[in-house]
Amino acid sequence: MSRPATLGQLRESGWESRPVKEEVRRNAIDRIRAGEPLFPGVLGYEDTVLPQLENALLAGHDIIFLGERGQAKTRMIRSLIGLLDEWMPIVAGSEINDDPYHPVSRHARDLVDEKGDDTPIEWVHRDHRFGEKLATPDTSIADLIGEVDPIKVAEGRYLSDELTLHYGLVPRTNRGIFAINELPDLAERIQVGLLNVLEERDVQVRGYKIRLPLDLMLVASANPDDYTNRGRIITPLKDRFGSQIRTHYPLDVETEIAIAEQEARPLEAPGLSTNLPDYLAELVATLSQLARQSPHVNQRSGVSVRLTVANTETLLANAARRALRLGERDVVPRISDLEALVASTMGKVELETLEEGRDEIVVENLLKAATLSVFKERVGVAKLGDLLAAFEEGRVVHAGEDVPSSAYAELLSEVPALREPVQSLTGDDESPAAVAAAVEFLLEGLHLSKRLNKDAVGGRATYRGRG
Secondary structure (H helix, E strand, O other): OOOOOEHHHHHHHOOOOOOHHHHHHHHHHHHHHHOOOOOOOOOOOOOOHHHHHHHHHHHOOOEEEEOOOOOOHHHHHHHHHHHOOOEEEEEOOOOOOOOOOOOOOHHHHHHHHHHHHHOEEEEEEHHHOEEEEEOOOOOOHHHHOEEEOHHHHHOOOOOOOHHHEEEOHHHHOOOEEEEEEOHHHOOHHHHHHHHHHHHHOEEEEOOEEEEOOOOEEEEEEEOHHHHHHHOOOOHHHHHHOOEEEEOOOOOOHHHHHHHHHHHOOOOOOOOOEEOOOHHHHHHHHHHHHHHOOOOOEOOOOOOOHHHHHHHHHHHHHHHHHHHHHHOOOEEOOOHHHHHHHHHHHHOOOOEOOOOOOHHHHHHHHHHHHHHHHHHHHHOOHHHHHHHHHHHHOOOEEEEEOOOOHHHHHHHHHHOHHHHHHHHHHHOOOOOHHHHHHHHHHHHHHHHHOOOEEEEEEOOEEEEEEOO
C-alpha cells in the first residue's frame, strides 16, 4: 500500500499525530478487547505481573521492572514494540524521528519552513522505534543525550549552531520506547542528565542550551539487590516512574516445564529420534524449584529459569551422546544421565559453601531430592511391593550409561513385577529406550526411599535388595 510522501499528502490522508503513550494505550485496548495476549511467550504471569503491566500501559505510565535475573523483564520490555503502530511518518532525513506536524530538530524545522506542504516524508517501522541501553558505570551523557560533532565544527559551523550536535540514544528514540537495563548501575550524575531530558525537556551540551521536547515512553529494569544496596536510583528519577512492577520466578512446576519446553533448543540430528519423558521433565523443573528454597544456594543472586532450560538441553545432549556410543536411534534420557546436570547447574547458581569440593555434593543432593519428590508423586513405594519382593529373593540389576536399552526391555520378561509400573510411566511408548528410562527411574526411586541398596562407580550402578 502506498503511503503519503509529502507533508501535504499526509494532511490529506487524515493521519493524526498521537503521543507514543497514547498510541501504546490504544493498541493495548484493541488487543485486550479482542482477547489477544499483550505479551506472547511470557508464561506464569497471567494472574500476577500482567494485570499490573496492563494497568500501567492503560494509565500511560513509565515503568520499572524490579526482579531477579531470568524473570522475563527484558522480554516484556522488548515485546512493548508490538504495541506501537506498524508505520510512523517522520520528516525525511531526521535523526530524531521528527513529527511532521511538530518538528523538533533544527534540520526538520528548517526543512518544513522552506518547503511547506512539499516537505518530503519518510516512514519508520515500529522495530526501529525502540532504543535500549545497558547501564554501566562508564555510560556518559554523550551516549544518552548527545555531544558536539567535531567534524561538523571543522566544516565551519559555530559551536553555538544546533546543527553541530550529534544526538545520543535518547533523542534518537524520540516518539518511541527507550529502555534502560540495570538502571541502578547508571552513575547518579548521568541519571540527573536523563531526568533533565525527560522532565525539564532541555539539556546543556558544551555550554549552550537546546530544547528537546521529546515524546518518549521510558521503561527500565533493576535487580532488587542492586536497587536497595549496590546502586540507587535518585529520588527525582524514581518519582518519574508511574508504576513499579515486581516480577517473580515460576510459582509451580507446571509453569517451569512449559517455559523449558518453549525455550529449550531442540536436539535434532540425522538418524536420531529424541523424546523427554514427562516425569524427567518434571524432575528437571523440580530441581530448580528446590534450589530456590535451598539454604545452600544464594537466594539474593536468584535461580533463573535459564537453569531449567540449560539442564533440559544438557540432559538430552548426554542421552544423545550415550545413544550414539551404544548405536541406538531413540534418544530418551535416563537417571544415569542426571550426572551431566552437575556441570550445567554449577554455572547457573551461586552456592553458599565454604568447603572446597562441597559444591558438587550440594548439586547432587538437590538432584536426589528432586528425583525422590517426583518418584513419590508419580509412583510411590506402596505400589511396588511385588517388585521389592523380587529383589528380596536375590534379584540384582545393573544399570548405567554403558547398558543398552535392549537389556532393560529383556528385564521386563525376567521380572514381571516391573511391567505394570513401567507401563504407567511410559504410557503407549513401548520402545526399549523409553522402558530403560522408566526402569532406572523406578530403581533410583526405591533406592532413595531406602528400599534398595545401590553400588555406584562412575556412570555404572548396581541395585540389589537390602537383605
